[in-house]
Amino acid sequence: MVPRLFHARPRGVHPDDRKALSAAMPVETLPLPSILRVSMAQHLGAPATPVVKKGEAVRRGQRIGAASGFISAHVHAPTSGTVKAVQDAPTLSGPPAPAVDIEPDGEDAWTDLQPCPAWRNTPAAALVERIAEAGVVGMGGAGFPTHVKLQPPPEKHIDTLIINGAECEPYLTADYRLMLEDPQRIWTGACIIAHVLGVERVRIAIEDNKPDAIAAMAGVVREFKGDAAVVSLETLYPQGAEKQQIRALLGREVPSGGLPMDVGALVENVATACAVHDAVLTGQPLIERIVTVTGTPVQRPKNVRARIGTCFNDLAGFCGGLKGAAKLIAGGPMMGLAQPSLDGAVTKTASGVLALASEECTAFESLPCIGCGRCIAACPAGLVPAELSLYLEAEDYEAAAACHVMDCIECGCCAYVCPARRPMVQHMRRGKAWAAARSRSR
Amino acid sequence: MVIGGAGLVCGAALAFAARFLAVHEDPRIEKVLDILPGANCGGCAYAGCADYARAIVVDNAPINLCAPGGQEVIDRLAAFLGVASQTRERNVAIVLCGGDDEHAGRKFDYNGIADCAAAHAVAGGDKQCVFGCLGYGTCARVCPVGAIEITPQRIARVHPDVCIGCGACVDACPRHLIRLVPAERRIHVLCSSKDKGPRVKEVCTVGCIGCTRCTRLAENEAIRMDGALAVVDYSKDLESEAVIEKCPTRCIVKR
Numbered sequence: 107m108v109p110r111l112f113h114a115r116p117r118g119v120h121p122d123d124r125k126a127l128s129a130a131m132p133v134e135t136l137p138l139p140s141i142l143r144v145s146m147a148q149h150l151g152a153p154a155t156p157v158v159k160k161g162e163a164v165r166r167g168q169r170i171g172a173a174s175g176f177i178s179a180h181v182h183a184p185t186s187g188t189v190k191a192v193q194d195a196p197t198l199s200g201p202p203a204p205a206v207d208i209e210p211d212g213e214d215a216w217t218d219l220q221p222c223p224a225w226r227n228t229p230a231a232a233l234v235e236r237i238a239e240a241g242v243v244g245m246g247g248a249g250f251p252t253h254v255k256l257q258p259p260p261e262k263h264i265d266t267l268i269i270n271g272a273e274c275e276p277y278l279t280a281d282y283r284l285m286l287e288d289p290q291r292i293w294t295g296a297c298i299i300a301h302v303l304g305v306e307r308v309r310i311a312i313e314d315n316k317p318d319a320i321a322a323m324a325g326v327v328r329e330f331k332g333d334a335a336v337v338s339l340e341t342l343y344p345q346g347a348e349k350q351q352i353r354a355l356l357g358r359e360v361p362s363g364g365l366p367m368d369v370g371a372l373v374e375n376v377a378t379a380c381a382v383h384d385a386v387l388t389g390q391p392l393i394e395r396i397v398t399v400t401g402t403p404v405q406r407p408k409n410v411r412a413r414i415g416t417c418f419n420d421l422a423g424f425c426g427g428l429k430g431a432a433k434l435i436a437g438g439p440m441m442g443l444a445q446p447s448l449d450g451a452v453t454k455t456a457s458g459v460l461a462l463a464s465e466e467c468t469a470f471e472s473l474p475c476i477g478c479g480r481c482i483a484a485c486p487a488g489l490v491p492a493e494l495s496l497y498l499e500a501e502d503y504e505a506a507a508a509c510h511v512m513d514c515i516e517c518g519c520c521a522y523v524c525p526a527r528r529p530m531v532q533h534m535r536r537g538k539a540w541a542a543a544r545s546r547s548r
Numbered sequence: 549m550v551i552g553g554a555g556l557v558c559g560a561a562l563a564f565a566a567r568f569l570a571v572h573e574d575p576r577i578e579k580v581l582d583i584l585p586g587a588n589c590g591g592c593a594y595a596g597c598a599d600y601a602r603a604i605v606v607d608n609a610p611i612n613l614c615a616p617g618g619q620e621v622i623d624r625l626a627a628f629l630g631v632a633s634q635t636r637e638r639n640v641a642i643v644l645c646g647g648d649d650e651h652a653g654r655k656f657d658y659n660g661i662a663d664c665a666a667a668h669a670v671a672g673g674d675k676q677c678v679f680g681c682l683g684y685g686t687c688a689r690v691c692p693v694g695a696i697e698i699t700p701q702r703i704a705r706v707h708p709d710v711c712i713g714c715g716a717c718v719d720a721c722p723r724h725l726i727r728l729v730p731a732e733r734r735i736h737v738l739c740s741s742k743d744k745g746p747r748v749k750e751v752c753t754v755g756c757i758g759c760t761r762c763t764r765l766a767e768n769e770a771i772r773m774d775g776a777l778a779v780v781d782y783s784k785d786l787e788s789e790a791v792i793e794k795c796p797t798r799c800i801v802k803r
């Protein structure tokens with residue numbers, strides 16, 4: 107095994123953040139669309155199994171997909187209506203997965219909810235159960251089921267909870283608006299998570315380019331008795347990445363192949379904290395989220411509160427439509443998933459829909475590595491992307507695994523700085539897929 | 549000095565060991581290995597030619613498993629080993645998709661890694677038809693004899709006279725489009741789409757639309773429907789070329 111590089115300072119890049127397009131837009135709620143397509147694969151792990159049939163009537167918040175394994179999550183009806191179809195549909199990342207199409211009946215009638223206002227006197231296991239029941243997953247991007255994260259093995263001692271409000275992806279402002287408009291909900295959610303884990307120390311991490319969000323969160327944290335603080339992070343992409351954030355905040359390095367809990371930390375995104383609040387205090391499952399619809403082709407960029415399953419087309423229409431869009435991305439420009447059309451639908455992890463005009467996306471050809479070393483200086487994971495990409499190009503997966511391809515967080519910094527325009531992240535993903543398949547077969 | 553001495557001692561020990569511990573191999577293994585073509589393709593399901601040679605001599609493995617060697621090698625092996633010659637059914641690969649760039653559309657400009665598996669992982673591939681050949685030549689790169697051509701219209705096509713039937717391409721294709729079929733079967737339905745007719749028509753002009761006409765024209769029920777897709781049953785004789793002429797989208801071909 108080749109050792110990983112250790113940089114004294116955090117590494118990353120400074121892309122133009124372009125947040126001004128939508129940052130000032132208060133969150134608007136999208137009226138119920140005519141159809142909702144709810145994917146069963148919105149989280150990391152096994153897709154949920156549909157538990158409703160075509161023609162069935164469902165109520166808002168009713169479970170329509172059941173978790174199908176330890177790492178999986180339930181899926182719920184975003185509104186009341188009729189199931190129009192249960193069929194495979196392409197996911198945002200491509201490969202098809204089961205999806206449930208629901209035609210809203212306009213009533214938006216809730217199923218029976220079980221609120222739990224006395225959470226402070228409720229045992230942790232019961233709260234975790236509620237969070238699992240509500241289908242809460244990490245809403246920052248990866249979609250790791252939250253209830254799994256909240257049950258660390260007993261030998262792992264977690265001492266710090268980090269609530270992640272960095273939102274380091276350019277263009278996206280969904281978490282920013284949430285922090286400005288609903289800091290109390292985030293904070294209560296954070297307190298519930300802290301209570302479940304029994305941790306005393308809570309840190310809310312926000313990049314220093316969002317001073318008003320820092321102020322808003324500091325306002326609610328002030329009333330807390332334990333050791334809680336809002337910490338401003340240097341604006342640097344990818345400060346929102348778990349391991350990078352732990353390092354910046356606590357000075358602890360997550361070991362190669364390890365998890366944050368190995369160094370006593372747990373990171374949850376601000377929107378996830380909000381979902382935990384809802385799951386416990388009101389019993390509401392995760393059926394909506396804030397989506398930033400932005401980019402120069404979008405006529406009126408907005409932050410939209412949309413039901414899970416809302417078609418991107420409906421979102422674009424709500425924002426005045428698109429003019430001259432050449433490229434569509436679900437998520438942000440650095441880590442988002444390119445989309446062939448606006449047919450995709452909002453998932454629990456879809457923080458944004460970004461459109462780019464043709465002059466903003468150059469058609470390029472990728473060239474051989476010129477050995478400039480810029481990617482090495484940029485890689486926040488301390489990898490040597492140039493070497494990795496050469497191995498992966500030659501399909502020498504063994505060598506790539508020995509150079510820690512599994513520690514790549516797919517942040518895209520290497521591709522961003524590469525003057526030869528090499529498809530670095532695609533290489534890394536292939537290498538990671540290979541290494542994951544190998545460890546499964548062992 | 550010390551190291552040199554140690555080296556000498558070890559060398560002597562090795563020479564001694566080689567002499568007295570040598571495995572006495574059946575000398576026929578060497579001869580059989582000479583007859584095999586040495587392609588080491590693994591098509592016989594053994595770990596290369598030497599492994600197969602040993603299996604023939606020691607385990608009485610069948611002698612008709614070598615694809616590159618063909619009938620000539622089988623005959624020579626039979627003569628050398630003094631057993632009856634056997635015949636070999638020659639299998640060749642076929643790519644069951646005919647929708648090249650002239651007939652089937654792309655849904656976006658892909659400019660990532662030129663590899664089908666990599667392209668398939670980006671939004672399900674750049675082809676409108678989610679079943680069709682992507683044409684980035686992953687199969688062609690694994691073929692040990694260069695039997696697969698990627699045409700200028702970006703579709704993979706196997707040259708049956710060159711193909712040795714090793715099956716490497718079958719495993720490499722992320723769309724599972726390649727099958728090994730008996731070489732004497734010449735008529736194929738060049739489509740693998742599980743979509744229904746109207747959808748197929750939207751994305752490809754040479755796809756199977758599931759009209760079932762060919763199933764009625766083919767003798768021996770040699771073409772059957774699998775959902776909305778006509779599938780050739782390669783275990784049955786199929787000679788009638790009427791199926792080719794009567795297919796409305798011309799997705800049945802003779803190769």
Ligand code: SF4
Nearest residue numbers: 485514515517518520
């Ligand atoms: S994508 Fe992976 S290799 Fe490239 S900079 Fe990010 S962590 Fe490093």
Ligand code: SF4
Nearest residue numbers: 691711712714715717
């Ligand atoms: S790789 Fe495929 S085309 Fe090439 S020889 Fe083997 S079976 Fe035939």
Ligand code: SF4
Nearest residue numbers: 664681682685687721
């Ligand atoms: S047959 Fe499969 S592997 Fe070969 S070019 Fe087509 S999609 Fe790629």
